[in-house]
Amino acid sequence: MVDQHDQRGTAAIIGGGVIGGGWAARFLLNGWDVRVFDPDPEAERKINHVLDNARLALPGLGNVALPPEGRLSFHTTLSDAVAGASWIQESVPERLDLKRKVFQTLQTHCARDAIIGSSTSGFKPSELQGCATRPEQIVVTHPFNPVYLLPLVELVTTEANPEDMTARARAILSSLGMMPLHLRREIDAHIADRLLEAVWREALWLVRDGIATTEEIDNAIRYGFGLRWAQMGLFETYRIAGGEAGMRHFIAQFGPCLQWPWTKLTDVPDLTDELIDRVADQSDTQSGMHTIRELERIRDRNMVGIMRSLAERDWGAGALQNAHDASREAASGLVRRLDDLADLTQPLLTVARAVPLDWLDYNGHMTEARYLHAFGNATDRVMEIVGCDAAYIAAGGSFFTVETHIRHLDEVTAGAALEIRTTLLSATGKRMQLWHEMRSGARVLATAEHMLVHVDLGTRRASDPAPQIRAALDRLAQAHAALDRPQGMGRAVGDPRQS
Template sequence: MGNNLQQINQVAVIGTGVIGNGWIARFLAQGYDVIAFDPSEGAEQRTQKAVAQAWPSLEKIGLAEGADRNRLAFMPTIEKAVCDADLIQENVPEREDLKKAVLASIDAHAKKSAIIGSSTSGIMPSVLQEGLAHPERLIVAHPFNPVYILPLVELVAGRKTDQLVMDRAKSFYESIGMKPLIIQKEIEGHLADRLMEALWREALHLVNDGVATTEEVDAAIIYGAGLRWAQMGPFLTFHLAGGEKGMRHMLEQFGPALKLPWTKLEAPELTDELKEKVISGCESHAGDVTIGELENKRNEFLVELLSLVESYWPETTATKKLVVEK
């Protein structure tokens, strides 16, 4: 598949933590040559292990022609990693100064036609474009863990991004089985993370105030909202809550409740006591199951769930145009 898309034949991944390795696994499964760079000791071994862990799930989803785990090579410098790449995916830690320095190095050594995508979960692309010689080719391309299974990728243009770059990026990410969500108005945290962070803050309050344990909060999502959201999301879920008149009746009936103090917008102070509640709760909940075993269970579940979601929302309906308008 990789060789058939205009000008995108080789990809580079800079930063090989959880997200970077997720990208590598997806790119390899889609038949691409991948060049990687990460200065940390043991990075290549960790990547090989991560790709091996992801590969069974990718085989279930379906490998592209030419997909091969051996089409991965690590380079000793950013310059050698990006010089021949058509698309570069940056995944270094969420520190603005570090990202800007790394992106400046990528920008200096990448060929003119290359697209630079940052996996940043919160920094706006216009901020990352500051100081670049070629800011027009930088975008945010923010995925979700595990990148090799979950299809959503938020694409955000900065003030100096060329529209043709966004068009090419959208086509590329679609070609590797992703659902590009084009965010047309820059905002810190983009879209999906802002929604998840709101729920996370409320969950921390509930645990901190002794209302629920971490396991009980998880159960509330798993067996309630989470099941509905996987199919419809919050708006269509509430649309159904309004009965025959849909959202119109729902807002008339339940709209006043929005003024009730049911949520706390500010996060609680992360005290040692709260940290211990969260940590011990998660460890107790997980029991003797290792992180690796949990990842395997999650991957198996997500592969099956994704297939189910696609069967209810085919490309011709909800997913044919994922665009957030201004």
């Protein structure tokens, strides 16, 4: 087995467009030195823009720090760019004559044991190897944009490629955090683009015939089957659709519709017993270790995670859920303005929600980090109620939390209803002191005491809040002054006086 930790080296990127820039980022941020050749005078600027995006996104994808970034250099000749490179990635335009010319030049100057990967989305490796001095060096390594984030890379080889070289290519790609899909045999456009091409052709017909707009087609994908495909693909999704009877039942139930003129793609394979057996047997191998109920639960948890991530960015299905939540806020008793509160003398309802699946830890209950998450949401609601909303923050003022004390009193599991009610303990000068109490029904789950300071976002220093914020805080603090001081207020960690 090849040790992935020993795979860092020097990569040459030939062609610095969107795909080449993505490859440069993938290698560079995984510790490789990267040497770029592209005759475009704007190549360095363009690649640095890609790198700016990659440096923001890729480190947050995993939970382990990336290695020290490699060295990036730009070169005016192919011979200089490939010097010392153990991996060469070609990403020039999709012209076979151009690619063959590039390979011939590369092989004049590169190391004999360097791997030359092509980003081609359509050409077979045998076509790329056709005029090569050393065809055994050349493979297809077709990625997906953005290359620095999406893990799939289609690795396509021929009989000319030695097994040890193919194994080395797979090991290097895996060491970059990618998932090399090694094709059983070469075929035009490989696997993924053939699937995409089928959907793309049908989409163009739907637009041409006036059936749907581009936005409506995109919505059909991103609000529907695209979410399922993102976490289970095609066959596992259809296995679930077959219910407890599995894939064979699905094919028997829906197979006949393949012959119906639903799409423009009418060249349909015959559903022979041999093909049905092959699909069903492969599906059993792929997914048979799970019952249908288990697959359904896995699917649901994955999809909740995907859509909640989208909601954080207010995008796609997540934006739809955010709008749905907003429409239900009033019925839940949550408000966003001080004047909308029916009774200022009672603790504010600042959170009313259920415990989502992705808030659970290895003990099967809400993880301690999510208690803070929920209390942070409660603090955000108080800020909004007193006028420290998005517009106020954009104008340069906000509150920063400077001290927090949480008591974990009881556990709660997925689906349980949560409420947090908040008391404004004090609001003097630049400070705001809050008390949050989290309940599920009659049970008190946790409490949190937060101290916040108003900050000028221009200077990043403590400052007095604006007059309208001061007035709202004074009004709320006066109303809450008559409330009993909560048990546990001011308690130090481990203080035995309060449980």
